[in-house]
Amino acid sequence: MFDKLEQLEARFRDLEAQLSDPEVVSDGQRYTTIAKQHAEIAEVVAAYRDWRQTGEDVEAATEMLAESAGDEADLAKAELDELAARRAALEEQLKLLLVPTDPNDDKDVIVEVRAAAGGDEAGLFAAELREMYLRYAQRQGWRTQLLSESASGIGGVKEAILEIVGRGAYAHLKHESGVHRVQRVPATESQGRIHTSTASVAVLPAAEEVDVEVNTNDLRIDVYRSSGPGGQSVNTTDSAVRITHLPTGLVVSCQDEKSQHQNRDKAMRILRSRLLQAEQDRQAQQRADARSGQIGTGDRSEKIRTYNFPQSRVTDHRIGLTVHNLADLLGGDLDEVVGALRQAERESRLASIQDEG
Template sequence: MLAGRWLRLCRRAVHSGSVRGGRWGTTLAGHSSRKCAIITVVPHGGAVASSRLCHSGLGDLYEDERVQRHLQQLTEEHRDLIVKLQQAYLSESDRKVLTRRHTELLPLANICGGIEQALKDHEEVVSLLHGSAGAKGEDEQLTQLLNEEEAQISAKILALREDLIKALVPADPLNSSNVLLEVVSGRTTGGDICQQFTKEMFDMYQGFACYKNWDFEVYNYTPAEYGGLHHAAVRIAGDNVYRHMKHEGGTHRVQRIPEMGLSSRMQRIHTGTMTVIILPQPVEFDVHIDPKDLRIDTFRSRGAGGQSVNTTDSAVRIVHLPTGVTVECQQTRSQLQNRDNAIRVLRARLYQSMLGKETKQRHMARKQQVGTRSQSDRIRTYNFSQDRVTDHRTGYVTRDIKEFMRGGEALDDLISDVFEQAERDALLEMVERCSSSSLTQPESAD
């Protein structure tokens, strides 16, 4: 194989020399499109070092000892499945179970095979580089080609490792769901700053929906004095909305000198909070609601919305008696449409409650160690006086707060950072859980 690679490079050197006039440059194929890593090639030494260009990444988890052990277990399981599937005496039901698991592991096995082949190719190139050390003339061109090929193979290895780690991350079946987003004003002295901030957050998410080409349908909007907002509920629909929005739920804190309202008279920095609630609305989910468990009231809309809205009993309030969950909708002139929208919101809230009960026990142990990330915790601070937004879960900091509040690329970058960190946590949690379960399983008898 070494002779074949050397012959191929010789032909490339002759062709490249005639085309480029003997000018050589060290290039890294695909580097311009990869933001997370760069390869530094040490001439003739075969050493490759990677330097992180972004603040986080999944590829570096490949070197984690726990992940390596988990990969080894999956690789051994895949090999065992191949052997078992070749046995003729398997029952049809057992074969189906083994085939299903083999299909699940096949993409991982293919990526591992690609990494193994790329490492062999890299070893060949390094051997050829050692053999060409100190070369002159045409051999110098071949050495340069070897350096380029080594850089390309190294970049390929990094890309495959990152693909492998991404394939290991547990998939969230709700990622493609639409969401119900609620913004709720917090309470401080006067409350003006919280209500104004809640309005700005509502506008930010509306801008983000526009940036992502998502539908933004308002279900409920309760304005406050001085242009603020008490509460709003909206449905956001589009591609992978929940995947992007699910980590926005929580308490958001603002620090600023209020521009209007009673608090603005003090001309000092105030601190306020508001809460964002994100509820998934999967395409198919069954939450049975017995009409007997509902109390439905109608009333006149309290907010702005036109004379015909405010003078008719079109607004709807629904109370789910067994749980006490209350939903209001007053955005349209049709009482029937408001009722349908309120039922959809109620279903989403009840679904979230069911989902929370299922996951509570699994997350309890981890929350005790790293702290909860539930919606009752402060997740982000918006400091207008220092022109800074800080996400407390990852330490991500961004400037130009006015641009951030428009809900465009700056918000998208922060959301991507939080999502990547959450994927890292989910993978490590899964690896630890699998490792613990394998340790507690009794060894099979020979």
């Protein structure tokens, strides 16, 4: 770990030097990129420097304690204990700071809630989950929009799709993906029997706009003489343009304009738009695959969390956490559960790093 910290500090010093370089300062795009890299590692470098300085302070306090007696020794011992505790706390902080983060964590999210097993009761539960996420987002100060909804039965929903916009939305909500199970006496149950129903939740990082850059080395450009209907020549110059994008095999031809330059520009605009569409389609397929993997079958036995109404108990089965504030949780108070899941994720990532080391 400490070898990595030394490398990060060296990288930090290098970035600081670059930010002071007039050549970098004069290049806005380059300066912005370097400044972002500098900011990304500033916190961990500051903590590392603090940890290292505290280590030097511990050594000095140890020497002072060895040379002290009486009340002076008691004061030196108290200072040494405080410094040692601070150093240990900084070491734990450094471990967590070095845990790799999910690149999607800062993204906005699309939350899809669907009724699963349980008929009308499942639809009612899905509607309650929808409201839970809307209220949680409101508590976080995030913006929400209901993108689509399909109603069912007696006030429930078959499906609800929400967009939640806010910094860290994916980091906070990604662990909600899976099957949620509810145990309660349905409003339609006349004999007071407890029923079990389920709803499935998928949390997807919102897709960002894709910018397409075309490498000229990936293009084959052919020019030829444009022709009208039946092969009749339109003009006597090679003004028509055919552009082939070699990596994808996409071909665009344009001969509407009399100028080869104009036809080439138009063909390039068309090519870029088709490449953009292809990339968006690919991302859409990835989201569809992710959605399929997250939702599962919706069967009653497949669950990540159980909401037990008779006992006002909510249990997250992945981390063994149980809370007894069901009404508050459905009202949007997800902080305890979300915090525990995020901590479990960090600890898991940290354990992976230590195993690799």
